């Protein structure tokens with residue numbers, strides 16, 4: 001099979017030969033009348049934080065393996081080829097059931113090849129209003145290595161990221177154990193002081209989760225936990241670039257402060273993402289999905305999750321931060337792959353690697369991406 005188009009990252013028209021699901025050759029070809037209607041080729045997007053999509057909620061009380069599979073399949077249509085299903089704060093049993101459902105979905109070859117690990121966000125986070133975000137206060141608790149190990153057993157070792165607040169009692173000891181066992185520790189939903197962030201880093205934390213969100217509405221201008229994490233070169237940081245969680249100027253400033261080398265895009269999508277705008281029930285609350293893809297508590301300005309596809313985050317990064325399409329793609333491909341230690345396998349298009357790619361059209365004026373296909377291991381997934 002031959003794939004033809006402009007390769008993102010190379011900024012060159014190429015022909016790529018795929019043999020038995022593997023990139024065999026990549027040949028540069030002369031641009032002949034290439035225009036804005038032309039096809040672009042890029043690695044599939046990698047979303048390390050997605051709670052649900054297209055109506056499928058990984059954190060519902062009755063989540064089933066089929067929900068996980070349908071979520072992954074819906075993500076394929078949007079250009080996201082790889083993801084970390086994200087399980088958020090809840091009772092031990094509810095979180096166990098969600099982890100169990102994802103682990104069962106991993107047994108399916110096609111679904112399993114797209115799930116690159118489970119992200120557990122909480123429950124060892126700040127109980128304070130603001131940093132806690134939309135996580136249930138009732139279920140926030142102290143770090144518990146035994147509980148985590150039970151989940152990791154259910155997950156057959158597939159929990160790859162844990163987001164916690166380093167100021168919680170016992171968090172630093174937990175970080176040491178987690179990192180020794182190969183789990184990426186991310187700082188998030190936190191009100192940590194400078195020294196607590198430094199202690200977390202020294203114990204192995206390597207990431208900040210959706211920096212700038214899961215925070216107090218008002219904080220001391222400086223110092224505070226946002227500056228302290230922005231300044232920490234040891235930490236990659238993920239950002240929700242949906243145009244609602246962070247204003248455009250903040251996205252631009254934070255990208256520059258953190259540096260594109262350490263910046264990761266996540267969708268943090270909830271199950272309403274990909275649905276029609278309207279009023280829904282979510283966790284017993286009245287929620288509105290607006291036409292501009294924000295999820296709010298009905299009749300208020302309070303955000304109750306994100307409703308973007310990760311590809312919208314790529315578009316917005318170009319628009320808000322003034323970076324190139326190539327740079328924006330890196331934030332959602334090779335960068336998250338690197339944090340998980342998977343950049344030798346996914347996140348870029350290279351000869352002898354699995355033929356994982358997307359094709360799309362790019363409207364530069366409108367900063368819009370129209371995904372045409374998502375291909376994993378040479379198989380078209382949409």
Ligand SMILES: [Zn+2]
Pocket residue numbers: 121133188189210214
């Ligand atoms: Zn969160």
